[in-house]
Structures are given as C-alpha cells and as structure tokens.
Amino acid sequence: MFNLILFGPPGSGKGTQSEKLIAKYGLKHLSTGDLLRNEISQKTSLGQAAQNFMDQGQLVPDEVVIGMISSALDANPEAQGFLFDGFPRTSAQAEALDKLLELKKTPIAVMLALDVSEEELVKRLVKRGETSGRSDDNNESVIRARIMEYHNKTTAVADHYKAFDKVVLVKGEGSVDDIFTRLCKEIDARN
Ligand code: ADP
Numbered sequence: 351m352f353n354l355i356l357f358g359p360p361g362s363g364k365g366t367q368s369e370k371l372i373a374k375y376g377l378k379h380l381s382t383g384d385l386l387r388n389e390i391s392q393k394t395s396l397g398q399a400a401q402n403f404m405d406q407g408q409l410v411p412d413e414v415v416i417g418m419i420s421s422a423l424d425a426n427p428e429a430q431g432f433l434f435d436g437f438p439r440t441s442a443q444a445e446a447l448d449k450l451l452e453l454k455k456t457p458i459a460v461m462l463a464l465d466v467s468e469e470e471l472v473k474r475l476v477k478r479g480e481t482s483g484r485s486d487d488n489n490e491s492v493i494r495a496r497i498m499e500y501h502n503k504t505t506a507v508a509d510h511y512k513a514f515d516k517v518v519l520v521k522g523e524g525s526v527d528d529i530f531t532r533l534c535k536e537i538d539a540r541n
Pocket of ligand 1: 361416437
C-alpha cells in the first residue's frame with residue numbers, strides 16, 4: 351500500500367496531476383470535491399446539504415466529508431493505495447484520516463504540497479470557470495473565499511503532517527509534464 355496526499359490551494363493542479371499519478375501508480379483516486387459534486391448531481395440529501403457551502407466557497411462540515419471518505423475506504427478493500435485529493439482540509443479531518451488508516455494498518459507515506467503563487471491561482475480558476483461548468487469557478491469573490499478558507503483552515507493540515515516529517519513542497523508552476531516529473535521523483539524516492 352502506498353497512500354499519498356496531494357495538497358495545495360484551489361487551482362494548484364491537484365485534479366490534473368491526480369489523473370496522471372493514478373494512471374502511473376495504480377492508486378485509487380479519492381477527491382472529496384468530485385465525490386461531493388457527484389452527490390449533488392445525484393440529488394442525494396448529502397449533496398443538498400453540501401451545495402450551499404460549496405456555492406459560497408466555504409468548506410463543507412467535517413463530519414460530512416469524513417463520513418464520505420470512510421465509506422470510500424471501505425468500498426475499496428482491494429486498492430493498492432489511495433491518492434487523497436482535496437482531503438484532509440482541516441486539522442479535524444487530518445486526525446480522522448490518521449485514525450481510519452491506523453485501523454487499516456496503512457499510514458500516509460507522504461504529502462506532496464503544490465506551491466503556486468496566488469496570482470497564478472486566481473488566473474487559472476477564472477480560466478477554468480470559462481469551460482468547467484463549475485459555478486464556484488465562475489465568480490471571483492467565490493474564488494477569493496475559497497483561497498481564504500484554504501489559508502484559515504487548510505494550511506494547518508500541512509503543519510499536522512510536517513510534525514511527522516511527511517511534507518514535501520513541490521513547485522506547481524511550469525508545464526503539466528514538468529510538474530508531473532517533479533512529483534514522480536518524490537514518489538519514486540519513497541515507494
Ligand atoms: P478546489 O480545490 O479547486 O476548490 P475541490 O473540487 O477540491 O476544488 O472542492 C470544491 C469545494 O468542495 C470546496 O470549495 C468545498 O466547498 C468542498 N470541499 C471539497 N473537499 C472538501 C473537504 N475535504 N472538506 C470540506 N469541504 C470540501
């Protein structure tokens with residue numbers, strides 16, 4: 351098992367790089383953003399509860415996403431490892447994830463943190479909003495709110511894993527392939 355957290359602010363390229371990494375390393379991709387959007391499109395009660403938070407650029411309550419991740423872990427007993435994308439996003443989520451993985455006797459191997467300037471983030475998200483159909487990318491004040499949530503609540507997650515010496519900062523600017531090569535180098539050094 352090789353469990354990896356791909357970390358970084360909204361727009362840092364987690365989704366793009368995750369697709370490439372799961373193909374190369376045979377990991378199961380767990381993106382809480384994708385799982386939540388799926389719940390919304392299926393019109394489940396969980397999706398309905400999450401939607402208002404997402405539309406305002408706020409984090410969905412911890413118990414909702416933790417429950418979702420717990421079910422996804424149980425639903426994939428054969429996985430060779432998990433790539434967590436967009437999770438954990440708060441200290442409480444990080445602690446819950448550590449406990450869930452402890453039960454499965456398979457810890458986080460490394461957190462790869464994509465480093466991208468704020469100016470570049472906003473530029474990418476506005477551009478993505480032109481084609482993605484994601485309402486939270488379509489409005490600059492919602493984009494700014496998401497980046498604020500990241501600074502206020504999510505950066506603490508990196509501190510949590512730094513205490514276990516598991517965080518590696520990776521430059522998240524440049525071509526998609528160059529960034530992918532940097533990430534692979536870090537994984538291969540630990541896998
Ligand atoms: P991005 O990182 O580009 O903002 P995501 O698809 O990861 O996009 O997340 C979209 C939205 O889904 C977030 O703004 C938030 O409302 C919600 N969300 C996703 N993951 C989490 C999480 N782990 N905890 C709380 N809310 C989450």
